[in-house]
Amino acid sequence: MATTDVQMLQDGLRRGRRKLTRPRQAVLDTIAEADTCLSPAEVYRRAKARYPRLGLTTVYRTLELLADLGYLQRVHGDGGCHSYAAVQRHHSHHLLCSCCGRTEEFACGSLDPLVEALQATTGFHIEGHILEMIGVCPSCRERKGQG
Amino acid sequence: MATTDVQMLQDGLRRGRRKLTRPRQAVLDTIAEADTCLSPAEVYRRAKARYPRLGLTTVYRTLELLADLGYLQRVHGDGGCHSYAAVQRHHSHHLLCSCCGRTEEFACGSLDPLVEALQATTGFHIEGHILEMIGVCPSCRERKGQG
DNA sequence: ATTATTGCAAAACGTTTGCAGGTTC
DNA sequence: GAACCTGCAAACGTTTTGCAATAAT
Numbered sequence: 001m002a003t004t005d006v007q008m009l010q011d012g013l014r015r016g017r018r019k020l021t022r023p024r025q026a027v028l029d030t031i032a033e034a035d036t037c038l039s040p041a042e043v044y045r046r047a048k049a050r051y052p053r054l055g056l057t058t059v060y061r062t063l064e065l066l067a068d069l070g071y072l073q074r075v076h077g078d079g080g081c082h083s084y085a086a087v088q089r090h091h092s093h094h095l096l097c098s099c100c101g102r103t104e105e106f107a108c109g110s111l112d113p114l115v116e117a118l119q120a121t122t123g124f125h126i127e128g129h130i131l132e133m134i135g136v137c138p139s140c141r142e143r144k145g146q147g
Numbered sequence: 148m149a150t151t152d153v154q155m156l157q158d159g160l161r162r163g164r165r166k167l168t169r170p171r172q173a174v175l176d177t178i179a180e181a182d183t184c185l186s187p188a189e190v191y192r193r194a195k196a197r198y199p200r201l202g203l204t205t206v207y208r209t210l211e212l213l214a215d216l217g218y219l220q221r222v223h224g225d226g227g228c229h230s231y232a233a234v235q236r237h238h239s240h241h242l243l244c245s246c247c248g249r250t251e252e253f254a255c256g257s258l259d260p261l262v263e264a265l266q267a268t269t270g271f272h273i274e275g276h277i278l279e280m281i282g283v284c285p286s287c288r289e290r291k292g293q294g
Numbered sequence: 295a296t297t298a299t300t301g302c303a304a305a306a307c308g309t310t311t312g313c314a315g316g317t318t319c
Numbered sequence: 320g321a322a323c324c325t326g327c328a329a330a331c332g333t334t335t336t337g338c339a340a341t342a343a344t
Contacts, residue, residue: 018299082333110261130281134276138269311328318323
């Protein structure tokens with residue numbers, strides 16, 4: 001994690017009178033360095049390498065906190081919705097590879113017309129959405145093509 | 148459930164050498180009549196009124212089966228992704244009311260340009276997506292406005 | 295010093311599985 | 320009557336909770 005990121009995290013935490021602790025750093029660093037989305041158990045396994053005293057309970061609590069603060073986002077996949085990935089921008093979405101689990105972040109433009117239309121036809125006031133794309137990443141495509 | 152729906156269900160099941168049983172009818176009817184998405188536990192509670200011998204295990208198995216056949220769809224919400232709603236068309240999406248839980252089905256047009264753009268920039272081959280809209284339904288808006 | 299955070303152990307929870315008996319085709 | 324489906328009870332993995340000890344401000 002770059003220095004500015006530590007700074008941003010620290011600021012974000014301070015705003016809510018929260019503390020920057022080693023377990024929290026370990027969890028965030030772990031997810032930031034992964035290029036896939038990770039389940040709580042997997043975060044625990046990896047983050048424990050950085051900070052061996054880490055407890056699973058703390059991982060759960062930290063994932064929730066960091067997601068609330070916007071540093072992480074829950075990723076919904078076909079199998080479930082209990083994995084997390086890092087986000088650079090607030091409210092972004094993920095493209096996930098159904099083959100290797102790799103994730104790629106993307107911004108959602110082009111959804112506005114749909115939102116407008118739905119609001120008009122249904123009378124709902126739309127406040128948010130969940131959007132994930134599922135596909136096969138370039139390297140898996142290549143591997144499949146050759147294998 | 149209308150007669151044609153029973154017919155369709157029966158056909159769908161037969162195609163996979165599956166049987167039309169009372170528990171399965173009870174589960175499907177329950178979800179078809181609800182205007183919200185339902186958790187497995189809630190389906191169990193309601194469907195048991197129709198068929199008291201029903202077991203929770205069967206509800207889980209039936210939800211999976213009917214979702215595979217395309218009669219139900221898992222709905223992803225902020226809280227989780229373990230609720231199911233009926234679908235008229237295959238691959239549709241839901242608008243869900245964060246206030247009362249009501250769901251409304253909608254088709255996803257307008258996503259194609261985004262898919263195209265993502266495929267071009269990332270090299271992923273996109274095969275599917277998860278999309279849910281979250282908002283407040285007309286009657287909840289009214290209630291809030293008055294209360 | 296004050297307050298938030300941690301890790302542990304245990305509890306609670308939702309979901310899945312093996313299997314004998316029952317139901318549908 | 321063959322194949323499939325069911326419900327039960329038990330097993331399972333995941334998530335949450337209470338609490339005394341610890342670490343950050």
